[in-house]
Amino acid sequence: MGVKSVQLLMSNEKLRRQITVEAARLMYQLQETEYYRAKMKAARRICQGWVKTSDLPSNSEIRTEIQTLAWMFEGDSRTDKLREMRVEALRIMRLLKHCKPKLIGSVLTGHVRQGSDIEIHVFAANTDAVTSVLDNEGITYDIEHKHIRKHGEERVFTHIHIKDRFPIELTMYSPDKATFVFKSSVTGKAMERATLPELEEFLRQEYPDIELEAEVVAAENKVDRFQVYRSLLLPLDGVRQSKKWHPEGDALTHSLQVFDCAVDEQPYDEEFLLAALLHDVGKGLDRDDHVQAGLEALEGHITERTAWLIEHHMAAHAIRDHSIGHRYHQRLKESPDYEDLILLGECDRGGRVKGARVTEVEDALDYIRDLARMYG
Numbered sequence: 001m002g003v004k005s006v007q008l009l010m011s012n013e014k015l016r017r018q019i020t021v022e023a024a025r026l027m028y029q030l031q032e033t034e035y036y037r038a039k040m041k042a043a044r045r046i047c048q049g050w051v052k053t054s055d056l057p058s059n060s061e062i063r064t065e066i067q068t069l070a071w072m073f074e075g076d077s078r079t080d081k082l083r084e085m086r087v088e089a090l091r092i093m094r095l096l097k098h099c100k101p102k103l104i105g106s107v108l109t110g111h112v113r114q115g116s117d118i119e120i121h122v123f124a125a126n127t128d129a130v131t132s133v134l135d136n137e138g139i140t141y142d143i144e145h146k147h148i149r150k151h152g153e154e155r156v157f158t159h160i161h162i163k164d165r166f167p168i169e170l171t172m173y174s175p176d177k178a179t180f181v182f183k184s185s186v187t188g189k190a191m192e193r194a195t196l197p198e199l200e201e202f203l204r205q206e207y208p209d210i211e212l213e214a215e216v217v218a219a220e221n222k223v224d225r226f227q228v229y230r231s232l233l234l235p236l237d238g239v240r241q242s243k244k245w246h247p248e249g250d251a252l253t254h255s256l257q258v259f260d261c262a263v264d265e266q267p268y269d270e271e272f273l274l275a276a277l278l279h280d281v282g283k284g285l286d287r288d289d290h291v292q293a294g295l296e297a298l299e300g301h302i303t304e305r306t307a308w309l310i311e312h313h314m315a316a317h318a319i320r321d322h323s324i325g326h327r328y329h330q331r332l333k334e335s336p337d338y339e340d341l342i343l344l345g346e347c348d349r350g351g352r353v354k355g356a357r358v359t360e361v362e363d364a365l366d367y368i369r370d371l372a373r374m375y376g
Contacts, residue, residue, distance in 0.1 A: 012055055018046045020057040024065035028113065029374065034148065035059040035185055059185050063111065070113035082112050085166050086203060087215045089118045092168060093196050094216070095133050099124045100178045101170075102193040108202075109192055115373035118168040121193065122160075123178040130160055130170060139164060140227070163366075165224045167373065225301040226365050232297055233277070233361050235284035247354040251283045256358035257351030263359075263367070265343055270371045272340055274302060275309035276347050277364055305337055309344055316345025 022042035023035070032038040039062065043051040085107045093101040105119035106112045122130055127143060134141050144159045162168035173180075182191040194202055203210055236252035248254055255277055262276035282294025291314060295307055302310075315332060318324035319342065332338055359367075 015046065015051075015055050016057050016061075019043050019051075019055070020061050020065050022046055023057065023062045024069060027062065028066050028069045035062055038062065060187060066113060067111060081166075082107070082110060083207060083210075084219070085112065085116075085118055086199075086206075087212075087219050088164075088166050088168075089120065090196075090199055090203065090212075091216050091219050092118070092162070093120060093199065095137060096120075096122055096130060096170075097196060099129055100175075100195070102195055103199050104191055104193050108194055108199075114375070115167075118166055120168065120170050121173060121182075122170050123173050123175045125175060127158065127160065127172065130172065134160075134162065140230075163224070163226065163369065165222060167369075223301075226369055228298070228301045229274075229278060229281075229365060230361065232281040232284065232294070236281065239283050239287075241283075246352055248352050248356065249354070251280050252361070253358060254351050255280050256361070256364060257353060257356055258347045259351075259364050260359055261347035261350040262344070265347065266340075268371065268375070269340075270368055270375070271303050271306045272309065272344070273368055273371070275306045275313070275344055277368070278302070278306075279310050279313045279344070279348065308335065308337060309341055312341055313344055313348060316341050316348065320345060320349075 019039060019042045022045060023032075023038040026032040026038045026041060027035070032041060039056050043056060086103075089103050089107055093103065099122040101123075102121045103119070104121060106116045107118050124130055131141070131143070140163045142161045142163070144161060146157045146159055148155050148157060158172040160170040160172065162170065182193070183189065184191040200212065203212060233252060233255065236255060237250055239251040241249075241251060241254065246254055248257055258279065259273065259277040262273050266272050278294065278298060280290060280294070281297065282290030282292065285297060286293035291311060295311060298307070298310070312332060315324060315328070319329060319332075332341065335341070
């Protein structure tokens with residue numbers, strides 16, 4: 001092999017490696033969810049133009065790089081909830097038993113990372129066969145019809161995204177596909193799938209100590225914290241406030257305006273954003289002591305930092321108008337979150353604009369849920 005051939009080979013390998021790393025980064029950060037789209041976007045960024053198909057990495061190479069990123073940034077914690085996710089998959093599959101569900105993806109194989117979905121194939125003639133069950137269980141979901149173009153061919157996939165303690169993606173197929181052997185986009189071989197009986201047996205073998213029925217019952221009784229937030233926010237829609245201090249209207253409009261202000265200030269601080277969104281939820285429970293009422297309702301569903309910001313958010317106004325007691329003020333100053341408390345007060349005052357457009361409750365919750373998935 002000549003010198004030029006060796007140099008060309010090295011150049012191609014370097015290019016392939018760069019595309020692999022960039023595609024893995026896009027998928028790890030959830031900017032892309034499809035291997036094909038991730039590698040094409042990465043190739044365009046790296047090459048600034050056309051790239052030969054032979055220079056593109058395989059899906060398997062990208063997945064390996066994603067796992068490397070997961071180990072680097074998450075360590076052993078990435079598998080801490082794998083068992084819980086598998087039990088949750090079993091619970092959902094039992095609910096949808098009539099749709100012959102099959103578990104696929106990282107929760108089955110163990111290649112989970114921060115933000116991984118529980119992926120399940122379901123087989124039904126229409127979405128009602130699935131959504132009617134979810135509705136009866138009070139499970140929140142979205143329906144997505146996703147257009148995928150690959151190799152010049154476009155296909156439409158129906159996904160049902162369940163919003164619960166763990167993100168769940170149900171992909172729908174017609175009943176005649178229940179025995180069809182799908183190929184993995186990663187390995188090119190038959191996709192690893194587990195039917196309901198196979199998953200139950202897999203869990204017993206994987207976790208010899210498991211008490212399967214007890215863990216499923218425990219999973220049923222665990223509350224998604226976002227459901228708690230939603231249940232406390234929605235009643236604020238009917239809570240009227242003084243027009244003098246709140247020209248924007250009801251307590252929900254105010255809370256959403258404060259949230260929008262907080263996103264402008266600290267868009268990636270989940271704890272701060274939750275304090276902004278939830279600071280007045282107690283007004284739907286006890287108008288006389290809304291702070292304490294809200295904290296009691298949120299106990300166990302927010303961090304200590306979020307609770308501290310909510311607990312003292314009224315003090316931020318007293319600090320601004322110099323009506324706060326000296327000792328109390330000094331105690332607040334000792335907190336590492338003092339500056340954030342002052343900022344929360346500014347957002348609280350900024351969220352009082354009559355007629356301003358606000359984010360919808362579901363969109364606000366989805367924004368924070370996505371932060372939690374990306375950053376833990």
